Amino acid sequence: MRELDAELLDIFVEESGDLLDHSDGLLARLREEPGEREPVVGLQRNLHTIKGGARMAGIMAIGELGHAMESLLESVVEQRCELGRDGVPLLERGFDRLHSMVSRIGERRAVALPERLIEEFDARSRGESASASADATPGVGEASAPPPAAKVELAPLSAPIGDDPAFDDDTQVRAPQEQVRIRADLLDRLVNYAGEVAIYRARLEQQLGAFRGAMGEMEQTNMRLRDQLRRLDIETEAQIIARFQREGDTGDASFDPLELDRFSNLQQLSRALGESAADLASLQGTLDDLTRQYETLLTQQSRVSSELQEGLMRTRMVPFDSLVPRLRRVVRQAAQETGKQVQLKLDGAQGELDRNVLERMTAPLEHMLRNAVAHGLETPEQRRGANKGEEGTVRIAVRREGSEVVLEVADDGRGLDRGAIRRRAEQRGLVRPDAVLTNSALDAMIFEPGFSTADEVSRLAGRGVGMDVVASEVRQLGGSLDIATRKHEGTTFTLRLPQTLAVTQSVFVRIGETSFAVPIASVRGVGRISREELAAPGAVYSYGGDEYALHDLGQLVGQPRVRAEGQLQVPLLLVGAGELRAAVAVDQIIGNREIVVKPVGPQVASVPGIFGATIMGDGSVRVILDVAPLVRRQAALPREAEPAPMQERRQVPLVMVVDDSVTMRKVTGRVLERHNFEVVTAKDGVDALERLDERVPDLMLLDIEMPRMDGYELATQMKADGRLRSVPIVMITSRTGEKHRQRAFEIGVERYLGKPYQENELMRNVYELLGMERAGA
Known part of the structure; x- marks a missing residue:
């Protein structure tokens, strides 16, 4: 060599x-x-x-x-x-x-x-x-004739090995294409770099959105400034006219013309301010045009970046049939060594999997195939005695279900011998002789390290190494492994693995104060349901001709149950994976966006339901949930084992600040956020009513003088609405006269403060109205 x-x-x-x-x-x-x-x-x-x-x-x-x-x-x-x-x-x-x-x-x-x-x-x-x-x-008698090396x-x-002819036909006619080979680590780095580009693009989009919002506020401010300048100009002209009239009536000849100059200068200053406001509006228009151009460029860059990421991800996807020849040889060798006749069948082998997933699942699949031949299938004589064909069948099926890749390895053999499993488990001290085990718990014993029911050690069986390796690898990949077996009919192992993606569209939902991302591949739609229907036992949600079992995402992830405070109906996320249909209640559906999937490490990835994590535009980290495994896990729990609901009040109170002044909204919002309150803002009464349709706050801070709908009108509508009547209102206004104060209290306003307010006074009223203890008090 x-x-x-x-x-x-x-x-x-x-x-x-x-x-x-x-x-x-x-x-x-x-x-x-x-x-x-x-x-x-x-x-x-x-x-x-x-x-x-x-x-x-x-x-x-x-x-x-x-x-x-x-x-x-x-x-x-x-x-x-x-x-x-x-x-x-x-x-x-x-x-x-x-x-x-x-x-x-x-x-x-x-x-x-x-x-x-x-x-x-x-x-x-x-x-x-x-x-x-x-x-x-x-034959069996031939084994000792040749030398050991031969x-x-x-x-x-010992038997023919067949395969799915349709699959092989497809393989035969596949057109040859020019290919280039690159190192796998280089490809992985390129995919990671593409993901970083997507993260930075998301940050740019977020900052551009904030800039667009500031431009909107600037437009509102310019409109108010122009209105105030018009009023100033009118007032100036009125004063000049009135002064001329007074001077003319009194006939005062000592009228100093310089006073007229003073009024003229005031008028000129007013007009100069108007010109400056017009220049500001022109500058705003220029900024608007530039913003639109940036948005267009960012959209084009987003499209190219997405195509780049998709292309790189396609290079990481390899067809499952590339592994088929190796699996066929494994089955042939196992059949040869056990003297059994085996046929290997394939379903969906043309499907593509991520290269990393396929490489890590190769050894577990080989373990399972050897196990199926050695333990699952009978010898030809035994199959004849059981009225079966002499040739046993091992089937591998590959399919996509939502955000999961499902691999099924099935045989038509004898099925699991639960009696032998029980005896061996008792011998090893895994269970007590008097313990009562369900069939699923008994079947899961074969995943214990070193567990084997074989009486003799051979190359294929008896060492207790195999299924525990399979279960461990599946857990590290963040998947699940299920067993279905029937005596004399066979056993099916179902492996569910998360589809590894670098970039995907996800729906963001909120539970309490925590938000999660859910891959859109598993989302069938969104809906709403009344609280009464959600609380009804055994209730289902109908959508698109299917019935979705109702679940609570808070309960699925070990948090307090969904409350959806301030909403007449509870939002639902409709999830589908294979035969599973679940309508999952959440506090809020935030929206969908493109995210970059980051690995979370084997310790966290082994937790059922965690698909990965993503970095948001502001640098924060969000967990990506795979809801289907969470639903399956809860459905498998006995009723008494389901976690008890946690009844908790919303930990962070929500305060709505309604004021037409951008400065007041920002200053007040920052004060509240420093005291750990959640803040939502509105620029006038109409805007506030629109936001109140979505969420009902715990407290309202309200100005009086606002365009479209003033504070009095808004407070009157809230106190007349049964849903909003109980929300405490604090009016903060520059109108501190007794007449204004009295009208506010007649409407039902709880507190009345003047501008500028003192932070301590504001927070004292807020804590009192919410019935909360002030930190450090």
């Missing part, structure tokens, strides 16, 4: 690996249709390429075996001999040996010439199937 060109070896290993994987699909087609010419020609072409590459790289052992196999196929194509009933198993043994030899070359290990296997192919090529292949017939090389398949 040292004398060979390392670079040439790497190229050969890469090329031959792809050719062998493709040949595996052709073998499956050949088994389904033995007389088909096309797969034979395809196999011959692949073997010719492998043979030439091996000889060019100096690996003569692979070249000789490839030549012998190609000669057999050439004889079949030219009809000099027939492949025969046992010809396909012989080819499978040959390709399995080629796989093994190529793997050893990749590890820089020497390979020996498989002389006996080559002799079998040569004999078959000469049409000597009866004599030359007799020793290769599957035993593994020559051990034949």
Whole structure:
């Protein structure tokens, strides 16, 4: 091996690996249709390429075996001999040996010439199937005849291995495309960089939104300024006219013309202020135009960035069928070593998975397939006795359900032996003899480290290593593993894994003071429901012809139940995954946006329901929830085990500040936020009523003089509304006269403060009206 060109070896290993994987699909087609010419020609072409590459790289052992196999196929194509009933198993043994030899070359290990296997192919090529292949017939008594080194090389398949012909047809006709290979770590870094670009874009969008809001406030301020200047101009002219009239009536000849100049200067100053206001409006228009241009550019950048991220993510997605040849070999080897006849079937293998998920699930899938053959399926004699076909079936199904990837590994064997599981669990001290266990708890015992019901240790069973590794890997990926088994009918293992995405659209919801993101792939819609319907036992929500079971997100995540304070109806997030349909109640649905999914580490990822985390535009972190596992977990709990509802008052009171002055709103809002209050603002009475339709505050701070609807009118409407009547109102105004104060109290206002207010006085009234203890008091 040292004398060979390392670079040439790497190229050969890469090329031959792809050719062998493709040949595996052709073998499956050949088994389904033995007389088909096309797969034979395809196999011959692949073997010719492998043979030439091996000889060019100096690996003569692979070249000789490839030549012998190609000669057999050439004889079949030219009809000099027939492949025969046992010809396909012989080819499978040959390709399995080629796989093994190529793997050893990749590890820089020497390979020996498989002389006996080559002799079998040569004999078959000469049409000597009866004599030359007799020793290769599957059987139990053959094992001790050959030397130990040759035993593994020559051990034949005990049974045919089939596959889904539709899948292989699709694999065969797949058009070749030019490909380039890059290092996986480089691709991962590029995906991370694209995610960082999305985070910065989100921050830009947030800041631009804040700038747009400030521009709106500036427009309102300019409108008030122009109105005040018009009134000042009118008042100035009125005073000048009145002064002339007074001077004319009295006939005072001592009228000083300079006084007229003084009024004229005041008028000129008023007009100069008007011109400045017009210039300010022009500047505002320019800023508006620039803002629109920035928004357009940001939208274009967002589109390009999204396409870049999607393209990078597509490069990380690999088809599941790239793993199929390896899984077929695992099943063939397990069948050979156990003397069982096995057929492997595939469903949805064309689906794509994230490369990282597929790589981490390869070993667990191999464990499960070996386990299905060794423990699940019966021997041909046992299957005949159970009125089953001699050939057992192992099925792998791959599908997407919402934001999850679902892998099913099923067999039609004997099912789990719960009696044997119970006995072994008692022997190991895992359960007490008098303990009462449910079937699901008993089935889950096979995931315990070192647990095995096999009486004898073999290469495939008895060591207790396998299913615990599978369960551990699934947990680290943030997935779940379920078992469904029926005696004499088989066992199905269902693996649910989060679909790894770098960028996704998510819906943001709020529970109490915490907000979460939910991937939009699992969201079917949103809705609302009355509190009475939500509280009814066994209630469901109908949407789009489906019935959704009602759940409380607060209860699902271990927080207080949803209260949705101030809302007549409770918001619902409609979630669907596979057959699951759930209407999850939340306090508020904030909206949806594009987010970058960040990993949270194996410790947190193993917690059911946590999909990942994301960084918001302001730098804060939000947890991304996968709601479906949370719903399944709660549904599996017995009624007495469900967490008791936590009745809590809203921890942070909500205060609405209504004032037409931007400065007053900001100053008052900051004062309240310093004292840990949640603040929502409105610029006048009409704006406040619109916000009151969405949320009802715990307290209202209200100005009197405002456009569209003043404070008196708003307070009157609130006190006449049964939903808003109990909200305490504090009026803060520059109108401190007794007449204004008396009218406010007649309406029902609780407190009346003048501007400018003292912070201590304001907060004392706020705490008193809310019945709260002031911190540090």
